[in-house]
Amino acid sequence: MASGFCGNCSRLLIEFTAHLREVCREFEQKIRDVFRELSKCTCFRITPERSFLRRTTQELPSLHLLYDDETQLLNQESLQGLNRLATSENTDLQMTAAMYYLHLSHHLKSPLPDAFMQPVMALLLSTDLNVQKTISLSLVNLLVKNNVCKELVIEMGMLEPILELFKSGDATAQCHSCACVTMLASSESNREAIMVDGIIPLLALAKSYDPQVQQNATWALLQLTQSDWSIRILCQAGAIPVLVLLLQSSDSEVQFYSCTALCNIAAIQEHHPKLLSIGGHFLLKSLLTLMSSSVQKNSTQACRCLETFSKNVLIQEQLIDLDCVLPLKALLKTSSPESAITLLSALSAHLPNNDVLVSEGLLDEIGQLLHHHRSSSVIITHSGKIITDLCRSCMGQQAVMESLCLSGLLWALLSPTLSDETLLHVTSHLHHLMTWDLLKSNLSVTITSDQVSRLVKLSGQIQNPQLSYNSAAIISKLEMTGEMVQLLRPHYITMLEYLLVFLKNKDVKFQQLGIVTIFNLKKDGDFSSLLANSELELQLRKVHAQTEETRRLLQMIEPLSPTSVNS
Template structure:
């Protein structure tokens, strides 16, 4: 954006700014020196504690909060250990100011006054120093292990029982930050779980949020997750899924997802009667809050690795909310869960009868460049077309045309193209689907298949594409689509015949046999390098057959009788 000033004005303004900063630094230094010298004078030996408060504020709360010397430490210690709560509050406010502006680690010695302030008899002082500690922990200005070693966890946990919402929130936030360190989790678990679970059931939404946030962090370790489950965390977290607070829903759902990742916890997850957990998660799938809906699907997907849970999900008519989610602008989580369900064959007839393939076909047409949607769609189509009912549903849907359109998407990666070509090749093993593809495929899609067939960096992608081409009829309109690419096809077929992998050689031979039905291809093949290589393969095959003949000859009758 233009400044509106000429170069000369800009230069003058920069010089003025630099000069002003220099003057301010000099004045600040003189002010520091003045107060330090004044403080050391014996005249102040018997001053009231309020004077000490004011001097400490001047010394500690400068613009950059960098005065962390011995004098400052002594002043803070005097204030923190004073019996005057006003002076204690002054020290707590100094730490709060430091916590907002400090840009470097706080020296370990400055943690001693923090401990004294946490033990204050004044709740406001405790809340203020707790908030300061939260800020310092968030910014990594203090060592988490040092907080535990100094015994600060005990007064922090005691504030869980204070009955004050702000104190409980700050203490929960402290515990959460301390639990982020693997080495601290054991200390937090010993005394912290039961109070945290109690606070998670608080009537104060902010307290609930902080407590659930702390519980979520404790589910990031297998060991602490096991202790949590033993302490009864699962029913509390499941109940929070029903909360009207979207933040609480997200925290509890994420914690349950972490718990569900360990299969040993599944019996406890399912022990809540009436399929309460699965019903709650399916309700959350329909949430208007995207991250909650996505997380609920993710949790269900993790749980669906358990076959029993899959069966229960199907009984609960999970298709209804999942199909609705497929129609939204963020269908990725739903289709990933449906892909997991379709991988279990007993579910397939229900998924087909519920019209899942119709939804998948429409989805492919709406999201032509989404790798997640295309990849998971390919998996679902391949799984569901294993039955006659599924094959018929594929033909009646937009799945085939959707896959062919995805094939020519410019944004498609090789990995996603591999899934598309694999699925198309799989579909062409059934004659009705093959016939459907033959009347649907376009010149652009044929060109794409030829290009991918000649792509040597990904052999499997090359093989899949060439395998589809090998099944295309060389009659009528299809020949007209293939003819412009004959020269390129000669190139990749030559590579196939030279490949040491027999499956590539065989595919090359099958393709040549099919294409020779067209006289134009036969004329290009005649006396070409490809034909020379074809004769070499034939000779090698004959030699291999000759060498194997005595090895595989059936035994004589006399040897059998003996």
């Protein structure tokens, strides 16, 4: 399968090819039967035209050779025969050549020699629509399998007759030609040629009443949204209203292609005014409706598109007014909640949204999500951010305490698959949450022995200073209740080691954290006994002496008055 397609497109193309292969096998048998009967009749050799047909078809390998060595199919004799058939004025002869290419397109495993493309061009220019349909389908197959060079197709001038098929009025011809354009547009160097004459007819076909034509045309438009300059030309040609209307198509593939195209356009902020200019918040409403689709890839893509828009605070407020939280909560319960959690993370960053998000019970869903997706970096990172954002209000802190959010973040610490980067986010959020007394008390009660052990181990990860700092900072804020002392005591020796490293660190924030932690731990007599006359205590005295010396030296400097500083 050609590169650059998602799994669903690849599957559809494979199924399409398999179906065509079956149809062609049946047609092959019919051709054999017809020619077998014709060969028995003497009238087959009466006219020069029929004599030419018989001679030329005999020069081509039999159709069963399509399953054999490709060298027998692509030799000089075959090329000469194909050229004669393709340039004949007899449409039956042209169809013979077109059928040869169709079978070849199913079974060819190596690149088609450039010389064999000349008959293709001649067949595309045929006056017979059936010949054109057959050869255009052959070309689609060859392009999908990368058997022909996309740039060569454009260089040979094949685009013009392909685009002419748009006007044929035949749904099959339009489908094949749209598919050709889609394949050709996957090459960036070809897009400029396609953009010149292809946009307007593609937009017309995207409004076709034939679902397959509409699907292929929308797919082609999607391919044209792969670069900034082509998007700009599409928008100038009026593509946005067409794509927005296609979001409401009854065909799920059309919905997906149009939504993805709009997502690509929305990635460029200069197009936002055009995207949102359709009255009554039509685009946002359509995307919210699509977000509730039973087709998961469509709901996910709609969510991604809205997340692109959510960088605009005014659009965020509009989404909240349009009750976007309910469908987002529903998406959190699916097997792929990543897009929903990303959008919610963007919404929670805007303070005026927080009361609505809390009142809608979002934190309950986040807590459940953390417990079901303990190894997903995206979910853990964004969940931690949402929890921290929503705690900016008292109502949010209370909701966090009543949910599974804190325990979910703590359990994430134990996941063996999380990267240090994700752990850095988790510990950062936990440390921030402990700056509120209510949450600090709640977390001190919630934390388990395994989680304490994990934090102690992370505190000693000197190769990742910030992760070490965050983990140790959480420990420093734990309330030294009887239960907590029992959890910490097995780790005192290890803690003495990393605290010694902290006190020796030239970074003052590590020294200060070490001192705060020691002060907290000294509430337990067992720790005080271990500290006495230890290397850590000696280092603590050094830090104290250095601090006193620094204070004394600073006192020697006469403070400058504000007047002298500003002069």
